[in-house]
Amino acid sequence: MFYSPAQAAEKTGFSIDTLRYYEKIGLLDRIDRTAAGRRRFSSDDVGFLGVLRCLRDTGMPIAEMQRYAELARGGAETVGERVAVLETHDERIDRQIETLRAQQQHLRDKIRYYRDSFDVE
Amino acid sequence: MFYSPAQAAEKTGFSIDTLRYYEKIGLLDRIDRTAAGRRRFSSDDVGFLGVLRCLRDTGMPIAEMQRYAELARGGAETVGERVAVLETHDERIDRQIETLRAQQQHLRDKIRYYRDSFDVE
DNA sequence: GCTTTACCTGGAGTGCGCTCCAGGTGTGAT
DNA sequence: ATCACACCTGGAGCGCACTCCAGGTAAAGC
Numbered sequence: 001m002f003y004s005p006a007q008a009a010e011k012t013g014f015s016i017d018t019l020r021y022y023e024k025i026g027l028l029d030r031i032d033r034t035a036a037g038r039r040r041f042s043s044d045d046v047g048f049l050g051v052l053r054c055l056r057d058t059g060m061p062i063a064e065m066q067r068y069a070e071l072a073r074g075g076a077e078t079v080g081e082r083v084a085v086l087e088t089h090d091e092r093i094d095r096q097i098e099t100l101r102a103q104q105q106h107l108r109d110k111i112r113y114y115r116d117s118f119d120v121e
Numbered sequence: 122m123f124y125s126p127a128q129a130a131e132k133t134g135f136s137i138d139t140l141r142y143y144e145k146i147g148l149l150d151r152i153d154r155t156a157a158g159r160r161r162f163s164s165d166d167v168g169f170l171g172v173l174r175c176l177r178d179t180g181m182p183i184a185e186m187q188r189y190a191e192l193a194r195g196g197a198e199t200v201g202e203r204v205a206v207l208e209t210h211d212e213r214i215d216r217q218i219e220t221l222r223a224q225q226q227h228l229r230d231k232i233r234y235y236r237d238s239f240d241v242e
Numbered sequence: 243g244c245t246t247t248a249c250c251t252g253g254a255g256t257g258c259g260c261t262c263c264a265g266g267t268g269t270g271a272t
Numbered sequence: 273a274t275c276a277c278a279c280c281t282g283g284a285g286c287g288c289a290c291t292c293c294a295g296g297t298a299a300a301g302c
Contacts, residue, residue, distance in 0.1 A: 005249070016249085017291055024252095036298050038249055051231065054224040062289065079239040086232050093225045097218055103175040104214045110172065111207050118200040126279070137279085138261055145282095157268050159279055183259070 001043045002032075008041040012049040019049075027052065027062065027069050048072065058093050122164045123153075129162040133170040140170075148173065148183065148190050169193065179214050 005016045014022070019039075022028045028048070031039045041049075048069075055065050068085050071078040114120055126137045135143070140160075143149045149169070152160045162170075169190075176186050189206050192199040235241055 015291080018289085020250090021290065034298095036249080037251095038298085050227075054227045054231075056289095057224045058221055058228070076239060079235050080241050083232055083235050083241050086228055086235075090225060090228060090232070093221055093228075097221050097225075100179055100214055100218050100221075103178045104211060104218075106171075106175045107179070107207055107211060107214075110175075111204055111211070114200050114204050114207075118197060120201050120204050136261080139259085141280090142260065155268095157279085158281095159268085177259095 003041040003043075003046055005039050005041070008039075008046055008049065011046050012053055014049065014053070022052070025062070025066070027066055029069075029073060055089065058089065059096065060089055064089075124162040124164075124167055126160050126162070129160075129167055129170065132167050133174055135170065135174070143173070146183070146187070148187055150190075150194060176210065179210065180217060181210055181213075185210075 003011060005019060008014075008019060009016045012019075019028070019031075019041075023031055023039075028045065031041055031045060034040050052065060052069075055068070060068075064085070068082060071082045071085065124132060126140060129135075129140060130137045133140075140149070140162075144152055144160075149166065152162055152166060155161050173186060173190075176189070181189075185206070189203060192203045192206065
């Protein structure tokens with residue numbers, strides 16, 4: 001199963017420009033081409049992009065994703081390091097959620113204060 | 122109670138440069154000055170910065186904070202609008218947390234997969 | 243055969259949110 | 273009197289992550 005750039009973009013939620021950019025900076029391995037020079041994304045490529053999607057959506061910087069991508073190219077002996085990267089990131093996500101929740105609570109208190117003091121609606 | 126720029130920065134977690142920047146773009150009202158022309162943040166200023174801190178930490182863009190700031194300058198008749206802004210943002214935070222959680226789950230699945238398949242550690 | 247469409251390349255440009263800099267001033271300690 | 277210090281201003285610069293553009297190609301539909 002192969003995917004055109006448009007299909008890969010559709011599947012992964014990245015724009016075609018972003019896919020090209022990711023390849024250019026080495027975040028993606030060189031993507032296979034058709035005879036005409038067009039990209040042909042494999043299922044594995046799309047699967048890897050799915051992981052990148054998770055990492056981006058949870059705020060991992062590109063530089064760190066590059067490190068992860070490099071490890072992924074390294075074969076089975078890098079699995080331990082990959083897991084370490086993901087677990088560190090997992091903890092970061094916990095902290096992010098915690099920050100969001102705490103600040104959300106402050107804002108809710110503020111809303112309540114406005115409601116109580118000014119009788120909104 | 123007044124605060125020097127350094128104290129305000131300390132209290133709010135914004136850098137002094139950021140405080141100046143926020144004043145420059147009208148996110149803060151013109152801050153009071155000493156005879157020598159130095160800023161003197163009031164408790165109210167610091168309190169307002171606390172709200173900005175919540176909004177920034179939860180990903181509100183500056184442009185929208187400017188709108189909120191403008192409403193805040195508008196007095197009591199804008200309280201309803203302010204509450205509306207905060208509530209819309211509150212929902213956005215809910216969605217953010219939900220996205221983080223979902224993607225975190227995918228990453229955890231990935232970690233588990235690595236562990237199960239490669240027997241890490 | 244012609245046009246449209248989807249793609250290609252290298253490189254420039256964008257938006258956001260700061261952050262830094264040069265050059266200057268009033269205040270307080272030694 | 274001198275020095276360090278915290279602050280001032282306007283404006284330039286930066287890092288990140290794209291996004292857009294000009295100019296070009298190959299294949300598919302009419």
